[in-house]
Amino acid sequence: MGKLNYTKTLRELGIAYLGNHSQSMKMKLSTANGTITYSLYLAPWNLSGYQVCPGGQYCHKFCLNGSGHNKAEILANGVELSKINMGRVKRTKLFYENKPLFMQLLIHEINKAQRYAQKHNMEFSVRLNCTSDLSPKAFVYEGKNILEIFPNVQFYDYTKVYNRIELLKEYSNYHLTFSYDGHNFDKCKEFLSNGGNVAVVFANQEMIPMRFAGYPVCDGNLWDMRYLDPKQHVVALHYHTTAANYDRNGNYIEPDDDFVISDENELVEWYAD
Numbered sequence: 452m453g454k455l456n457y458t459k460t461l462r463e464l465g466i467a468y469l470g471n472h473s474q475s476m477k478m479k480l481s482t483a484n485g486t487i488t489y490s491l492y493l494a495p496w497n498l499s500g501y502q503v504c505p506g507g508q509y510c511h512k513f514c515l516n517g518s519g520h521n522k523a524e525i526l527a528n529g530v531e532l533s534k535i536n537m538g539r540v541k542r543t544k545l546f547y548e549n550k551p552l553f554m555q556l557l558i559h560e561i562n563k564a565q566r567y568a569q570k571h572n573m574e575f576s577v578r579l580n581c582t583s584d585l586s587p588k589a590f591v592y593e594g595k596n597i598l599e600i601f602p603n604v605q606f607y608d609y610t611k612v613y614n615r616i617e618l619l620k621e622y623s624n625y626h627l628t629f630s631y632d633g634h635n636f637d638k639c640k641e642f643l644s645n646g647g648n649v650a651v652v653f654a655n656q657e658m659i660p661m662r663f664a665g666y667p668v669c670d671g672n673l674w675d676m677r678y679l680d681p682k683q684h685v686v687a688l689h690y691h692t693t694a695a696n697y698d699r700n701g702n703y704i705e706p707d708d709d710f711v712i713s714d715e716n717e718l719v720e721w722y723a724d
Contacts, residue, residue: 455555466541469556472564475519475581477675484674487568488576489561492516492539493583498530499543503583506611509632513706516582517693525694539582554592561601576605576676584610587618587625598622607678609650613638616645626678628686633709636664643683650677650686653712653719659687662720663712 461467470491472478481488496504496511504511516539517525524533531537545553561577568575579587579597587606590597598606598618607626608615613635618625629642631651639649643666650671651663660668663685671677671686680686690711696704712719 455559457556457559460552460556464541464545466538469542469553469560470579471560472567475675477672481576481674481676482573484676486574486576486674486676487564487571488578488675489564490577490581491557491579491583492542492581493546493585494536494539494543495582498536499540499547501543501547503543503585504611506584506632506635509634509708510611510630510710513693513695513708513711514582515691515693517695518691522692522694526697530694543583551592554590554597557590557597558592558600561604565604574605576607576678577601578607578675580608580610584608584612586612586615587622598625605678607676609677611635613642616642616647619647628677628680631710633711640664643685646682648677648680648682648684648686650688651712652688652690652710654690655714656689658721660719661722663687664718665720 470489472482472487472489475490478488478490493499493503495514495516496502496507507514516536521533521535524535565575579585579590587598588596592600602624604624605626606624607628609628609630611630611632613629615627619627627647629639629647629649631639631649643649653659659670662668666683666685668687669680669684671680671688677686690706696706698704
């Protein structure tokens with residue numbers, strides 16, 4: 452491929468960018484704590500016609516794709532006509548249908564974000580799966596995957612695909628946090644026993660437990676840099692409402708999925724008063 456004309460290419464594709472930094476509140480908290488994180492938001496589950504969340508059968512209904520600014524978009528215009536979703540669908544289709552161009556844009560943006568971090572004396576990291584769960588080996592250009600293209604950059608993801616743990620043996624610049632979905636607790640325990648961390652969503656918005664299923668808990672709401680968490684911990688995340696939590700009349704629908712842990716769950720151990 453010839454030299455990339457970044458601005459012209461985006462205009463022709465009808466998108467403003469592939470990814471960016473400081474897009475979400477969690478990323479802004481990371482920035483406030485000294486780290487710029489380039490983050491990529493694709494269309495989750497099979498919204499684009501392509502399946503990007505192979506382990507998302509139990510959590511896709513209340514996916515965080517429908518939170519934040521996109522919650523208002525979806526409630527006002529519907530899932531398919533949300534401008535945010537439409538942009539994410541375009542990016543996802545580009546990934547599958549013209550990967551060389553997608554990767555050129557991605558590499559350009561990561562380089563740009565890294566220079567920005569260096570200019571401001573900030574640490575730098577990359578999260579490619581903010582609303583997807585793809586292997587970094589799928590992000591390949593000219594025979595190298597993204598972890599090989601940027602060997603000195605810290606990449607990290609949450610995943611529900613257990614065998615991704617093998618990537619940690621191969622790439623020192625990659626960090627994974629396994630995600631509890633209400634049905635995969637055996638795999639969670641296995642991941643923890645192998646030195647990893649497991650993210651668990653709790654309904655309580657004010658406190659985090661001391662222990663969950665006997666494992667120590669750390670607060671995952673302070674920032675998104677999961678590679679800084681203490682090892683072999685449950686990472687507590689607060690539940691954030693999404694567009695799926697509201698019916699057509701605006702009435703709140705309590706999530707009935709097991710991946711959101713209630714205060715009364717028998718596996719939860721709270722700090723003593």
